[in-house]
Amino acid sequence: NDAGDAHRPLVHFTARRHWINDPNGPIVHGNRRHLFFQHNPNGLEWGDISWGHAVSDDLVTWQELPVAIPVADDHMIFSGSAAALPDGSIAAFYTGHRHADDPLRVRQDQRIAVSRDGGATFEPFGADPVIDLDLVDFRDPNVFWHAPTERWVMVVSLPDRRQVIVFGSTDLVTWGECSRFGPAGATIGIWECPALFELPALDRERRFTATRWVLKIDHNPGHVSGGSGGQYFVGDFDGFTFVPDHPTTEPRWVDWGADFYGALPFAGEPPTNERTWIAWMSNWDYAHDTPTSPWRGAMSLPRRIALVERAGEHVLVQRPVDALDHPSGTATESVGSVASSGRGTARWWGDAADPTPSVVEVADAYRLRLLVGGAGVTIRLGFGGDTAVTVSFDRGAQTLTVDRSASGEYPNERFSGIHSAPVPTDGPLDLDVVVDRSSVEVFADQGAVVFTELIFPPAGRRTVTITGADPGSIRLDSLV
Ligand code: FRU
Incomplete structure (x- = not known):
């Protein structure tokens, strides 16, 4: 144990070795919690980005499994989400980051891979990329099934425009643009890692009253505590357009500290219950310099999240998962x-x-x-x-x-x-x-x-x- 390993957390997820950043595709599947994550399987620095994989039963003790989606010859596997398909397989939605070695030719597109072995390995879905707008910055698809309109919805970021695009699809192959949101709230820096999900609104006794939609967007830099961080909007979503309930001039911060980025809720939890989310516990301002080894980067505690009413508005509340007692x-x-x-x-x-x-x-x-x-x-x-x-x-x-x-x-x-x-x-x-x-x-x-x-x-x-x-x-x- 060198000095860097003495910093290794006891109740937070870290990879055994090497670099990690954003959580990807957290999902409840087969009664287990699966967490994928941005990972360099080959080093302590960001690079060769792949989807690492870990599982847990209690959200505190994690078992790391082999890399689920390895870096490809011509693209890295950037951030995204996961969802269960009707046949029980897991679909991973991610950004293909092409031509990483030539900044002038970098392109980002949206891709799908499918796992029929419970998340251990993934195969290309067959139609990749499913969305390619010939853009340099276009990433981090958050995909979920929208039952009322019986369609898949994807929210994806246009980082340098401080916008997210909502796409819809009935077959996962053809995607049509429905709406755009932004710029709004925190508009310094770029926008990344959007997540759109329904949360229960609770009264003072923590009783369910209704559900509202939350649009969470991370930005870098310009966070309230410096560097990268998250903001959120609360509102309504009809399957096509997100409409906030409140003015969007002042940002609402997800976390007032410096180290909570790229949060994603677990797929497969009912929207009428408190949901669980997890984030990368670091900041792009110094993530490359944290004095740890042979690992670098940790996840936050998983947190139960809901909305409560404060001064006539719905605000996000977070608490550690029960297993942390x-x-x-x-x-x-x-x-x-x-x-x-x-x-x-x-x-x-x-x-x-x-x-x-x-x-x-x-x-x-x-x-x-x-x-x-x-x-x-x-x-x-x-x-x-x-x-x-x-x-x-x-x-x-x-x-x-x-x-x-x-x-x-x-x-x-x-x-x-x-x-x-x-x-x-x-x-x-x-x-x-x-x-x-x-x-x-x-x-x-x-x-x-x-x-x-x-x-x-x-x-x-x-x-x-x-x-x-x-x-x-x-x-x-x-x-x-
Ligand atoms: C956010 C991010 C994502 C991207 C990934 C690359 O931390 O920059 O936008 O997909 O990291 O590792």
């Missing part, structure tokens, strides 16, 4: 001055008579949930010595801040340190923090505000220190 496998109990920090116990942190913060020793991967009343909180996630990430909520300023400026090694100078989001809440604020060896994910306000952040701390004693602005105002719900 015990990230380190065992609960950390009776540490420091905390009597019992096991799952399910509740305790008010801090004491008016003795406001000295407790320092709790934790495992390499852990999850901390708390409820913040009063004026705010500062949570120091320590990694030994002065190395730490702080998560702080300032009720007066209605701001949640994640500061990774002292989190250890910086991949390069574009690794930004301090990220903030507005959290306009009057009541107690719930915080759910998942820390792994090289990441911190923060879910606040029932998942309406999320931060995903890479960190590269040295090996050291991991601790948590919680300081409340008002002693006694913080309830620790669990630390495991």
